[in-house]
Amino acid sequence: xxxxxxxxxxxxxxxxxxxxxxxxxxxxxxxxxxxxxxxxxxxxxxxxxxxxxxxxxxxxxxxxxxxxxxxxxxxxxxxxxxxxxxxxxxxxxxxxxxxxxxxxxxxxxxxxxxxxxxxxxxxxxxxxxxxxxxxxxxxxxxxxxxxxxxxxxxxxxxxxxxxxxxxxxxxxxxxxxxxxxxxxxxxxxxxxxxxxxxxxxxxxxxxxxxxxxxxxxxxxxxx
Numbered sequence: 170x171x172x173x174x175x176x177x178x179x180x181x182x183x184x185x186x187x188x189x190x191x192x193x194x195x196x197x198x199x200x201x202x203x204x205x206x207x208x209x210x211x212x213x214x215x216x217x218x219x220x221x222x223x224x225x226x227x228x229x230x231x232x233x234x235x236x237x238x239x240x241x242x243x244x245x246x247x248x249x250x251x252x253x254x255x256x257x258x259x260x261x262x263x264x265x266x267x268x269x270x271x272x273x274x275x276x277x278x279x280x281x282x283x284x285x286x287x288x289x290x291x292x293x294x295x296x297x298x299x300x301x302x303x304x305x306x307x308x309x310x311x312x313x314x315x316x317x318x319x320x321x322x323x324x325x326x327x328x329x330x331x332x333x334x335x336x337x338x339x340x341x342x343x344x345x346x347x348x349x350x351x352x353x354x355x356x357x358x359x360x361x362x363x364x365x366x367x368x369x370x371x372x373x374x375x376x377x378x379x380x381x382x383x384x385x386x387x388x389x390x391x392x
Contacts, residue, residue, distance in 0.1 A: 172228070173197070174186055182225055189244060274310045275338060277303040281347075286345050318356055333363060
């Protein structure tokens with residue numbers, strides 16, 4: 170059985186996995202889960218794939234894994250991929266930034282996505298206090314990134330790693346959720362370089378954009 174990846178094409182987290190799989194040359198079977206229709210919230214999905222009702226999820230024979238970072242590390246172990254870092258020192262640095270991205274970065278961009286994209290879709294008002302709190306945290310993290318990325322093309326070493334993929338993921342929704350990344354020039358240059366030099370990152374951006382824009386049109390929402 171091929172490695173199956175369950176997810177929605179509009180998801181930045183799924184994008185992390187599909188990008189990595191493309192780069193590593195790993196064939197995956199995509200299984201569409203429509204998050205907007207609540208397909209990940211069914212009892213069957215939660216019981217068999219992820220009790221949190223979230224995607225992406227990997228299924229490889231009797232192995233079930235959720236969380237995009239864990240999935241990518243699993244795939245990398247099969248391909249002996251340098252995306253985990255090329256030396257022991259780099260590997261720990263990559264892990265540092267992957268953990269940092271989950272703790273200090275993506276959790277707050279996800280919050281703003283919920284307020285500025287998900288709530289308008291559901292016809293609910295934004296909570297401005299929540300937006301301000303999340304934006305403040307994003308600014309704090311972006312300052313760290315901006316300083317780290319000055320003069321660098323990649324987060325760790327001189328080649329793409331999972332650190333880049335994890336930290337770049339929120340750019341998937343930057344135009345829709347209006348993240349304040351434009352205030353940080355080194356961060357923007359770094360991401361533009363990824364789009365220019367990593368074909369898989371540009372390809373998956375197009376997929377996310379197509380899925381999200383089609384959905385927003387279908388529900389008559391303009392952000």
